[in-house]
Amino acid sequence: MDDDQGMRRSVEELRQTFKSGKTRGVDWRKAQLRAILRLIEENEDNLFQLLQSELGKHPVESYRDEIGIVKKSVDQALSCIDQWMSPKKGWLPLLFFPASRTMLPEPLGVVLILGSWNFPISLILDPLIGAISAGNTVMLKPSELAPNCASFLAKIIPVYLDPKAIKVTEGGKEVSKQLLEFKWDKIFFTGSTKVGKLVMAAAAKHLTPVTLELGGKCPAIFDSLPNSDMKVAAKRVASGKWGACCGQACIGVDYMLVEQNFATTLIEELKKTIKMFYGDDMRNLKNISRIVNKVHFDRLRNLLEDPTIANCIVYGGSFDEKNLIIEPTILLDPPLDSEIMNDEIFGPLLPIITLDNIKESIEFINSKPKPLALYAFTKNQIFKKQILSETSSGSVTFNDTMVQFACDDLPFGGVGESGFGRYHGKYSFDTFSHEKAVLERSFYLELEPRHPPWNVFKLEFLRSAYDYNYLRMLLLLLGLKKP
Amino acid sequence: MASEQVKNSAFDTEAASCLVKELRHTVLAGKTKSYEWRVSQLKGLLKMVEERDKQICDALFSDLSKPEMEAFIHEIVLVKNSLKVSLKKLKEWMKPEKVKTKLGTFPSSAEIVPEPLGVVLVISAWNYPFLLSVDPIIGAIAAGNAVVLKPSEVAPAMSSLLKKLLEEYLDNSAVKIVEGGVSETSTLLEQKWDKIFYTGNGRVARVVMAAAAKNLTPVVLELGGKSPVVVDSDVDLTVTARRIIGGKWACNNGQACVAPDYILTTKQFAPLLIDSIKRELLKFYGSDPLNSPDMSRVVNSNHFSRLSKLLDDDKISGKIVHGGQTDKSELKIAPTIVLDAEEDSLIMNEEIFGPVLLIVTIDRIEDGIDFINSRSKPLAAYIFTNKKQLKEDFVSNISAGAIVINDISLHLMVDTLPFGGVGESGMGAYHGKFSFDAFTHKKAVLRRSFLGDAPARYPPYTAGKLRLLKALLDGSILGIIRALFGWS
Secondary structure (H helix, E strand, O other), X not given: OOXXXXXXXXXXXXXXXXXXXXXXXXXXXXXXXXXXXXXXXXXXXXXXXXXXXXXXXXXXXXXXXXXXXXXXXXXXXXXXXXXXXXXXXXXXXXXXXXXXXXXXXXXXXXXXXXXXXXXXXXXXXXXHHHHHHOOOEEEEEOOOOOHHHHHHHHHHHHHHOOOOOEEEOOOOHHHXXXXXXXXXXXXXXXXXXXXXXXXXHHHHHOOOXXXXXXXXXXXXXXXXXXXXXXXXXHHHHHHHHHHOHHHOOOOOOOEEEEEHHHHHHHHHHHHHHHHHHHOOOHHHOOOOOOXXXXXXXXXXXXXXXXXXXXXXXXXXXXXXXXXXXXXOEEEEOOOOOOHHHOOOOOOOEXXXXXEOOOOHHHHHHHOOOOOOEEEEEOXXXXXXXXXXXXXXXXXXXXXXXXXXXHOOOOOEOOXXXXXXXXXOOHHHHHHOEEXXXXXXXXXXXXXXXXXXXXXXXXXXXXXXXXXOOHHHHHHHHOOOOOO | OHHHHHHHHHOOHHHHHHHHHHHHHHHHOXXXXXXXXXXXXXXXXXXXXXXXXXXXXXHHHHHHOOOHHHHHHHHHHHHHHHHHHHHHHHHXXXXXXXXXXXXHHXXXXXXXXXXXXXXXXXXXXXXXXXXXXXXXXXXXXHOOOEEEEEOOOOOHHHXXXXXXXXXXXXXXXXXXXXXXXXXXXXXXXXXXXXXXXXXXXXXXXXXXXXXXXXXXXXXXXXXXXXXXXXXOOOOOHHHHHHHHHHHHOOOHHHOOOOOEEEEEEEOOOHHHHHHHHHHHHHHHHOOOHHHOOOOOOOOOHHHHHHHHHHHHOHHHOOOEEEOOOEEOOOOEEOOEEEEOOOOOOHHHHOOOOOOEEEEEEEOOOOHHHHHHHOOOOOOEEEEEOOOHHHHHHHHHHOOOOEEEEOOOOHHHHOOOOOEOOOHHHEEOOEOOHHHHHHOEEEEEEEEEOOOOOOHHHOOOOOHHHHHHHHHHHHOOHHHHXXXXXXXX
8 A cells, every 4th residue: 555545545445344234244254264264274384484584483483373373263263253243131120121131242343453573473363353253344554574474464365355344554653653543443453562652642532442462571480399390390481481483472471580599490491491492502593583673683682782781691692693693591680770671671581580589579570560471480379379469460370481372261461561452262352342232121111200200209119119129119109108 | 719729739740649659559558459348448338328318419409400319310329239239249250260271271270360450540520420420439449449539520519529428438548539620630640540430521531541541541431422312103102202301301401421312203203202202291390391390400501501502503493393491590491302403503413411302304214223323323322113123223233332222221220231332432331240340450360280291382393393283272182192193
């Protein structure tokens, strides 16, 4: 889309399509969902290649974090959509008799989905599944920082999906700004806190509801564990730090909290795990994604080159500027007021903060903005309970990392600085739906005391009515009881 | 005026930030989180409503000349019900919800834990100044938050009464009231809140949401709009007329966000409907409605002149088929019906929010749906009909906060229905459990054990791992076994 006029026409067409009612039918929704499934199945190799070239993602990683996630979401949507769409009928007090109450989900209209570069396929297609399931028309704006994936989506989506109802706009900041000028019925944004604020401010002009999927510094609490558990836990931390797009993930582990006397054991185990997973030859690291671009590469390098930080490196720390690769790096106790301990890292650097007692981690976490995910490795049930009730985060995962993302029955979304609104499974459907309240009455049984002129009798009658005191209502009506 | 200025200068950014700091301290100390605290506050409110109902009615009379009956059934009793439901259900609402997990994360268990958002701001409106202040507070407290209430300065008697009562009956370290107008509201909006719950109009709502964006604060916006009523010709005329009057003039004289704004009916049927509304109006309010004690007044002279301007518009001269009398000194306007105002008149395009009812005639009753759809989404859409097909078409084709068939406004008394708008009529919903949810973060919790660690998740990656992963995500046991044994 090259000009403003073209964009306007596209949005207008999406609105016309929505008005035509075409996207409301369950058949249309299912057909589009099946088309997404076909799209990823028929283009799997293509997608593997794209993700490999754009972010250095290994196909297994790509399947686990992007293609597989999308496939699973479509499968679930297809098997549940009839149930999601069905009106929910409910009980009403006798007072309203004869009457019925229903909650009917309806599509919001024309929605805008702004994707992110770190999971350039799934962060576009996964919300799209929700938007389609709910019966909306959709404008997609993939991130310009993963340009090959963006143009692939722009090319392939019109081939598989209804081009009058689902459109893709490519472009950067300027294009996003233009898009945000339009009136949308919902904006779904995945990205940074800074841009999230701009998106919401733009949405305010049109009273458009937003879902903001942001990030934050996700902590991993690491309690002292028996050796065999510790080995499993270290693998899971490594996987949650370096395994998903090389730390460039909103739910990736940002930093770890561990007891002083356990730190060495943990670091040794992490080193072993890194070697096993990725190898220790900087020139030949395997199975790890690269940094998305030079800007982010420099940002991460600057973090590390700060002398107070460089002193804390206990593992890794090498760069390959040409290939935009940064080695898995572990830092022990960087200063708490340093940039690396205050900004979201979004890269393969792992600070480990030592505490005298692991219980102090609760206070530590509470002193920072609410994270999208909180991880805790512990077998202590009391501590688990404390973590749950005394900290706040989008999600809490005990003894693992990242897997909550794949659990459809759990809502995925942040709180506070990590965003608001949620999706996945039924929550995706809800995010793009309005739950309309429907109350139906008949003309019979008009309760006279509802209407003026007011008098003491009517007041007493209504008091009883609200208390659902039917006997008293009856007695009042029959004149057997004085108001 | 002088005292007003003193008050204004007293509440500056520093005072606001102190206030929020104190509340944040209370929240961090964990006080508001316990079931016991929440119940004690809800009980405090219940006690307040029961002991002070007379004062509440008096304040409503002073601000709006609201008849005692209306004050009771629309404000006091609704608040009481809301409290009773919350007290009865709170334990259940606070329980974590278990959810099932898939084979891919086996062995694991998952649950959704409701947790308070933190410190929330409630900005309420003047038309139901008691209900719209206390009902959201009930939700905020039930969910375990600390609250600041900013009641509307347009209903000053209720504003100062609320300040007095809430301070007397509730925990002052967790619930605060800031009185004032635009300047106090702006000062409050500069602060970081964990939720803002606003009831009012679309213009201010945009300001509220833009301010919220700076701190990434989620908002609930309870707005209004022109709520339509479609009246078919096969209805029970008397009941229909009574219910329309009940929802229009007997609800704060049309100054309600869910009040009928305009009626859509056929040309042939309009005269019959008008006659029957006139007849029932006479029964309800007598021949001199300006002096009826059973009707609220217009809230203040600003709104009175706004409404007068709507009626003085040249484009509707000669279209007033009933009423039109006004009494400026008493701020009263008689129930007024305007028939077929011109499309570009002010009254056809602005939310009326007063005792004027528009009647718009259409050729076929089915055209009503297109008419409504050509405008902003209303908070409520009403239809009176006995035709099944028309009901179905209305429900499935009209987008509105709520739809009520054969009655008016009654949905807001049903605590098992979400109350809230869509599009221009707002976002978010409350009442009953929905109020609790509006002020709650649903935290996803996944518990894993150290057993059953699937190596396919980890590098070094191989083709076999890809196959296993596919099978795991599929949840196909056979596939998993085949992949594990290398058979596929």
